[in-house]
Amino acid sequence: MQIFQTDLLCIGAGLAGERVAIEAAGAGFSVVCLSLVPARRSHSSAAQGGMQAALGNSAMGEGDSPDVHFADTVKGSDWGADQEVARIFVDNAPIAMRQMAYWGVPWNRVVPGEQTYYKGGKPFTAVEKKENEGLIHSRSFGGTAKWRTCYTSDGTGHAVLFALDNVAAQRGVEVHDKTEVISLIHDGDTCMGAIVRCLKTGELRAYLARATLIASGGFGRLYRASTNAVINDGGAHIAALDTGVVPLGNPEAIQFHPTGIVPTDILVTEGCRGDGGTLLDVNQYRFMPDYEPEKAELASRDVVSRRMTEHMRKGLGVKSAYGDHLWLDIRHLGAHHINTNLREVKEICENFLGVDPITQLIPVRPTQHYCMAGVRTNKDGAVYGLKGLFSAGEAACWDMHGFNRLGGNSLSETVVAGMYVGAKVVEFLKGAETVIKTNIVADAHARQQQRIKDLINGTHGRENAFSVREEMHDALIKGAGIFRNGKDLTEAVEALKGTLARARRVGLASNGLGANPELALALKIEGMVKLALCVTQGALMRTESRGAHTREDYPDRNDRDWLNRTLAYWTNEKDELPTLKYEAATQTFELPPGERGYGGGKIIPMETPPKTGKPKA
Amino acid sequence: MSRTLTLNIFRFNPQDPDSKPHTEAFTLDETESMTLFIALNRIRAEQDPSLQFDFCCRAGICGACAMVINGRPGLACRTKTRDLPAEITLLPLPAFKLVADLSVDTGTWFRQMYQKVESWIHTDKVFDPHAQEERMDNHLAEEIYELDRCIECGCCVAACGTAIMREDFLGAVALNRIARFMLDPRDERTVEEYFDVVGTDEGIFGCMGLLGCEDVCPKQIPLQEQLGKMRRKMAVAAINDRLPKFLRSPK
Numbered sequence: 001m002q003i004f005q006t007d008l009l010c011i012g013a014g015l016a017g018e019r020v021a022i023e024a025a026g027a028g029f030s031v032v033c034l035s036l037v038p039a040r041r042s043h044s045s046a047a048q049g050g051m052q053a054a055l056g057n058s059a060m061g062e063g064d065s066p067d068v069h070f071a072d073t074v075k076g077s078d079w080g081a082d083q084e085v086a087r088i089f090v091d092n093a094p095i096a097m098r099q100m101a102y103w104g105v106p107w108n109r110v111v112p113g114e115q116t117y118y119k120g121g122k123p124f125t126a127v128e129k130k131e132n133e134g135l136i137h138s139r140s141f142g143g144t145a146k147w148r149t150c151y152t153s154d155g156t157g158h159a160v161l162f163a164l165d166n167v168a169a170q171r172g173v174e175v176h177d178k179t180e181v182i183s184l185i186h187d188g189d190t191c192m193g194a195i196v197r198c199l200k201t202g203e204l205r206a207y208l209a210r211a212t213l214i215a216s217g218g219f220g221r222l223y224r225a226s227t228n229a230v231i232n233d234g235g236a237h238i239a240a241l242d243t244g245v246v247p248l249g250n251p252e253a254i255q256f257h258p259t260g261i262v263p264t265d266i267l268v269t270e271g272c273r274g275d276g277g278t279l280l281d282v283n284q285y286r287f288m289p290d291y292e293p294e295k296a297e298l299a300s301r302d303v304v305s306r307r308m309t310e311h312m313r314k315g316l317g318v319k320s321a322y323g324d325h326l327w328l329d330i331r332h333l334g335a336h337h338i339n340t341n342l343r344e345v346k347e348i349c350e351n352f353l354g355v356d357p358i359t360q361l362i363p364v365r366p367t368q369h370y371c372m373a374g375v376r377t378n379k380d381g382a383v384y385g386l387k388g389l390f391s392a393g394e395a396a397c398w399d400m401h402g403f404n405r406l407g408g409n410s411l412s413e414t415v416v417a418g419m420y421v422g423a424k425v426v427e428f429l430k431g432a433e434t435v436i437k438t439n440i441v442a443d444a445h446a447r448q449q450q451r452i453k454d455l456i457n458g459t460h461g462r463e464n465a466f467s468v469r470e471e472m473h474d475a476l477i478k479g480a481g482i483f484r485n486g487k488d489l490t491e492a493v494e495a496l497k498g499t500l501a502r503a504r505r506v507g508l509a510s511n512g513l514g515a516n517p518e519l520a521l522a523l524k525i526e527g528m529v530k531l532a533l534c535v536t537q538g539a540l541m542r543t544e545s546r547g548a549h550t551r552e553d554y555p556d557r558n559d560r561d562w563l564n565r566t567l568a569y570w571t572n573e574k575d576e577l578p579t580l581k582y583e584a585a586t587q588t589f590e591l592p593p594g595e596r597g598y599g600g601g602k603i604i605p606m607e608t609p610p611k612t613g614k615p616k617a
Numbered sequence: 618m619s620r621t622l623t624l625n626i627f628r629f630n631p632q633d634p635d636s637k638p639h640t641e642a643f644t645l646d647e648t649e650s651m652t653l654f655i656a657l658n659r660i661r662a663e664q665d666p667s668l669q670f671d672f673c674c675r676a677g678i679c680g681a682c683a684m685v686i687n688g689r690p691g692l693a694c695r696t697k698t699r700d701l702p703a704e705i706t707l708l709p710l711p712a713f714k715l716v717a718d719l720s721v722d723t724g725t726w727f728r729q730m731y732q733k734v735e736s737w738i739h740t741d742k743v744f745d746p747h748a749q750e751e752r753m754d755n756h757l758a759e760e761i762y763e764l765d766r767c768i769e770c771g772c773c774v775a776a777c778g779t780a781i782m783r784e785d786f787l788g789a790v791a792l793n794r795i796a797r798f799m800l801d802p803r804d805e806r807t808v809e810e811y812f813d814v815v816g817t818d819e820g821i822f823g824c825m826g827l828l829g830c831e832d833v834c835p836k837q838i839p840l841q842e843q844l845g846k847m848r849r850k851m852a853v854a855a856i857n858d859r860l861p862k863f864l865r866s867p868k
Contacts, residue, residue, distance in 0.1 A: 037671070038724035040769055041679040098750040104738040104803060106761035109753050134752030152762050158678065159765055166737035169728065177724035178716070200716050202632055229674045263650055266676040321649065340759060344678065351677055351695040352652075466662040510667035514632030514717055518666035 001445050002205045006032040006174075007429055009193055009209035011181050011236045014042030015161055015411070016393025017215030018168045019418020020425055024211075025171040027426045032207065034196060035177045036231045039165045043217050043229040044414060047157025048269035048344055050139060050149035051412035053093035057110050057135040059126040060117070060147035066090040068145050071591055073400060073409060076143045076300050078547035078557060079593045080250070080372075080402020080565070083586040085379050089400045089409075089416050096415045097136060097150050104163040106152055107136045108341075118276020120296050121286065121332055139341075140274040141407040143300035143598070147274075149408035154269050154344045157411055164415070178515070179205075182523050184212065184239045184389070185444045191389035192436050194239065195448045197523070202514040204449060206441050210434040211425055214240060214383070214391040215418075218371035222532050224473035226368040227260050227267035236395060238527025240375045241534070245385035247567035247581070249376035249397025251531070252538035255405060255548050256482050258297075258304040260367025262325040264352050267369065268345045268362060270407035273297040275341065277330040279308065280361065281316040284327065295598045302404040302548040303599040305366035309482050312365070320363065327361040334358070366482055370394065370410060372401040372548070373535070376567060381421030384567070388434050390425055392417040399565065402585065403547025455522045456512040461505030465522040468506060471499045472525075472532050479536045485552040489540040496536060497576050500529045534568040534578045541580055542566065545601060556602040559593045563606060589613075620647045622698060624656065625706045626668070630717040640706075641665075653686065653693035653707075657719075669718040677835065680770030683710050684719050690772040690833045710775040723771045730791050734814050738798070739806045751803070764797035764843065766836045773830035773840060785819045789830035789840040792821060796843035799850070808854040816851050 008024045010017040013035035021031045035042065056064035069090040074081050101107055112133040114125050119140075141149040152159040168175070178199035185192045185206065193209040219234030220226035240246040258279070259268050273279070278286050279297050288296040291307040299307075308326055311317070317324030330338060330345075335358050338346050342357070349355040349362055374397035376384045381398065383389040392398070393414045398421075400413060454460060479492025503526040512519045544558035545551050563585050568578040589610040595603070621644055629638040643660045654675045661668045673681035675694040682693040685708040687701060698705070713721035730736070773789040780786045795815050798804040815821050824844055831840045857865050 037673050037679070037681055038727060038769070040727070041673045041681045043674065043679075045768075046674045046676060046678045095746045098748075099744055099746070101750040101753075102738075102742075102744045102803070104801065106753075106758040106765060106801075107750075109755040109758050111755045134754060136750055137755070152765075153759070155762065155766060158768070159762060162765060166731065169731040170735075170737040175724070175728065178722065200722060229679065230672050264652075264675075348676060466666065508666070510665070511633065513667075514630045515669060515720070516667050517661060517669060 002203065003208060004032060004205060005208045006030045007209065008211050008213065008425060009034065009207050010213045010215055011194065012042070012215035012217060012393070012395065013039035013175050013177070014044035014215065014217055014393065015157070015164060015414035016395070016418045017213065018164045018173065019415050020213050020215065020392055020422040021173045022164065022167050022171055023419065023422025024426055024429065025173045029426070029429050032174045032176055034179045034181060034194070034207070035175060036180055036199065038177045039168070039175045040161055042161065043232055044161045044411070045158045046229060046267070047411045048154040048267065049141065049271035049274065050151030050156045050408050051097060051160070051415070052141065052144070052148045052406065052408035053097040053150055053412060054090065054146070054148055055094050055097065055136055055138065055150065056146070057132045058138045058147050059115070059128045060140065061138045064146035064148055069093070069148060072144045073406060074591045075596045076404055076406040076409070077400070077402025078404055078596060079559070079563065080253070080547055080585050082379065082399045083590050084588055085398050086400045087590060088379060088420060089413060092416045092420055093412050096412070096419050099419070100160055100163060100415060101136065103167050105159050108151055108153065109134050110137045118333055120289070121276060121278040121329070139271055140298065141270055142273065142295070142298045142304065143406045149274065151271065153340065154271050154342050160411070160415065180520065181236055181239050182448055183444055184243055185441055186243055186386055187437060187440050188245060189387060190434060191386040192434060192440065195444050199515040199520070202516060204445065204452070206445050208436050208441065211388050211390060211428055213425065214375050214389070214395050215393045216395045218394040219531055220368050220371065222472065222476055222528055222535070223368040224477065225260070225265045227257055227265055228369070233524065234528055234531050235524055237375060237531055238524055240383070241530060241570045242527065242573070243386060244569065244571055244573070246389070247376045247384055247569045248373060248534055249399055250403070250538070250566050251373045251534035251568045252480065252542055252549050252566060253372035253403045253547065254368060254480060254535065255301055255370035255372060256305040256366040257301055257369030258308055258366050259328050259364040260369070261348065261353060262320060262363040262365055263322040265367045266348055266352055268328065268348060268364065270301070272328055272330050272342060272345060275337065276333055277328055280327040280329050281311060282318045283316070287311050287316070292598055299598040300404050300406060305482055306550060308366055318363065325363045325365040328364045329361055330357050331359060370405060372403060372405055373397060380424040381417065382424070388428070390421060392421045403549055451523065452512070452519065455506065455519060456508050458507030460507065462507040463502045463505040464509065465506045465518060465525045468499060468503050468525050469521065469528070471502070472496065472529050475499060476532045476535065480539050483550050483552050484539050486540065489536055492536045493533065493540055496529060496533050500526065500533065500576065503529045530570055530578070537577055538566045538568055538580060556604050558604045559606045560604045563593065620703050621645070622647050622656065623704045624660065625704070626719065627708045628718055629715065630667070630669070631715065632717065647698055651698040653696045653698065654682070656698060657693065669716065669720040671720050678768065680768035683770040683772050683775070684708065685710060685775065690775040692770060692835050710771050712774045712780050713771060723769065726771070727769050730787065733787065734791050734795055736794050738801065738804045740803060741805065761797060761801050764793055764800065764838065767793055767838055768836060770835060772833040772835060776829035776833040778825055778827050778829065779823050783823070786823045787815065787820050789844070792847065793838060793840055793843050796847055799847070808850055812851050812854055815847065821847050821851065
């Protein structure tokens with residue numbers, strides 16, 4: 001058994017993982033980041049639109065402040081967010097953006113004078129102030145009162161990740177890429193690192209660490225149609241769930257982005273609509289203002305995705321060989337704007353659709369995009385259930401997003417949480433030694449070695465992992481899509497129980513040698529089905545509609561009974577279903593539950609309104 | 618009318634003692650809008666689950682899936698089969714260490730490149746969390762981003778005659794990285810310091826001018842232009858002190 005030892009082990013080398021890594025390395029600790037792919041290929045790099053931070057430099061961002069950002073975020077979350085965490089986030093976001101500028105991100109900047117912008121397909125002018133020339137500019141995103149999204153063209157994630165990985169290289173952060181975590185090493189009380197499969201050689205290694213961080217992104221690839229990279233299949237979530245003591249927060253909270261392209265499900269940024277793009281139906285009619293007079297295309301994502309689906313259900317979608325879709329229209333923004341600020345969108349349209357968005361419409365429909373769901377942590381990023389285990393970014397349920405996150409808030413979260421949780425990890429590393437129990441390490445390694453042997457030998461059967469995955473995809477979208485109901489969810493849960501039984505009988509058809517991809521899937525397919533069961537069972541039990549969780553049979557937001565967060569545990573390895581517990585959505589109320597101002601729907605109020613007030617800093 | 622495609626794929630698994638390098642032919646029916654991403658995943662799911670290749674974003678953004686497609690390095694995810702003949706040959710990228718089949722280790726190569734060119738902002742300034750950000754002209758920010766769009770796919774290295782012949786050649790990707798920092802006023806390195814890194818045969822003077830790098834760059838980054846600019850700057854820097862004052866370039 002090859003053993004690596006380090007102070008901090010980051011599972012994931014995207015923005016959140018590397019930002020925490022940089023904080024620890026800067027404090028003199030050794031850090032190893034594990035990554036399925038070279039760090040710069042992490043899915044953070046695919047984020048296009050931008051990062052929200054209340055800098056208020058732009059004309060349309062004037063008067064912005066962390067307080068306004070806070071209110072937008074909590075409303076966006078449909079009051080599912082932890083308000084203390086949302087406050088930490090909005091207060092730190094401007095610092096994090098400026099730090100990224102210091103580290104080299106070529107943010108787009110304020111150009112003074114009269115500028116033409118677009119809203120809802122119509123041009124208007126605004127005067128950018130001379131005194132703000134050269135400060136970080138911002139664009140509009142959905143569900144926001146101000147233009148707050150800092151951006152680098154439509155390659156923001158890419159630009160920030162490259163800058164951050166440069167700093168990581170400078171500070172000596174080690175990245176072990178082409179590695180995959182298949183289990184955590186723990187004794188039910190403390191996490192001591194992870195068992196890892198090398199995706200170059202297939203060798204099994206143990207990484208021992210005083211602190212371990214899960215920053216592996218979301219698990220969108222449980223769905224067949226997802227904007228996510230193929231690596232976002234929940235491997236590290238599975239390792240966390242498998243401990244039996246670490247819960248997933250709000251597994252049913254899954255976001256569908258309004259504009260995945262049809263076919264291929266690749267994302268085109270919300271920046272298209274933020275910059276003035278519109279959504280059209282089969283008659284090339286702009287329908288969103290009919291549903292959302294105030295926000296139109298720029299209501300929150302859950303609302304826009306629902307309205308689009310409603311509209312297509314009325315038969316007003318465009319028929320295609322790949323199912324119904326709608327149109328995204330950015331033609332009026334013009335060649336110059338598209339060629340400079342929406343160039344990735346243009347490339348994607350040209351390369352994958354054969355469409356020139358300067359002159360043609362883009363076929364889109366809502367597509368799985370983001371997991372508000374994640375490994376549940378406290379406000380310091382410490383994971384529930386195991387000491388020495390932290391989580392940040394999309395992988396975590398920190399929980400500033402509640403049941404719907406705003407566009408631009410997740411990319412921002414990666415570096416803000418990375419900065420904040422990074423400091424907490426440093427405190428932890430300074431405070432205590434972690435006792436590594438060698439027998440626990442040896443057992444964890446032996447158990448995984450045995451699993452691999454069993455899969456290769458077909459000890460439990462020869463079910464085909466790819467076919468099991470197809471069955472999971474079918475059940476998941478049937479139950480836990482944009483609109484959900486008790487009947488479909490019950491059927492999905494029952495189907496997935498059968499899929500789980502099949503997943504437990506998987507065996508390889510190939511020899512499993514080296515970085516065999518069949519073995520990689522076989523090792524996690526049971527866990528993927530368990531995650532899918534957490535999503536569907538969580539959704540079945542939550543008999544209300546909140547944010548992205550929309551129950552046709554329970555259309556009201558029920559603050560009386562459901563202003564809480566689901567915690568899903570997989571208590572015993574052989575269980576058929578997760579054990580669900582619940583905790584209050586938030587301990588403090590800076591903003592009491594109320595109307596979001598978009599999306600409609602009834603609210604069943606809390607029986608006793610909460611005490612409100614800003615907590616003392 | 619659908620075609621039957623034949624994909625001739627390089628196969629070798631160094632971890633399997635019985636494996637020898639060879640080409641294996643797979644056939645499959647072409648479907649509408651098929652890309653090599655779709656084709657290869659279908660082969661893996663339906664014909665040979667051991668087939669190794671790398672995809673990540675599958676949207677032409679991350680650079681993971683570069684391979685040699687009918688003799689030319691390119692991104693497999695955005696290569697449409699309808700743009701190729703019915704017989705397609707796929708080889709792993711040269712210049713990088715083979716993992717197996719079509720999968721190569723680009724991570725190690727690029728991380729050593731970052732260290733060689735010190736791919737980060739060099740500054741003596743200390744970040745002040747309470748201060749406003751330093752200002753930058755928007756046009757300059759756009760110019761920097763133009764060079765920052767590199768996705769480190771490795772196509773330019775694989776298409777480079779010099780890089781194939783000599784392991785120590787930095788390659789267009791590294792020279793572009795230096796050009797990016799030279800453009801960025803936040804990096805306080807002087808021309809002489811940059812010269813120390815790239816002013817040799819391993820750097821700007823090793824290029825034979827075959828232009829393969831720019832031809833295959835999936836992001837159409839003007840790689841040769843960067844090289845030309847750097848050569849001029851370095852040449853001027855080398856003789857700067859001997860020039861009459863009015864001809865000298867500022868630091």
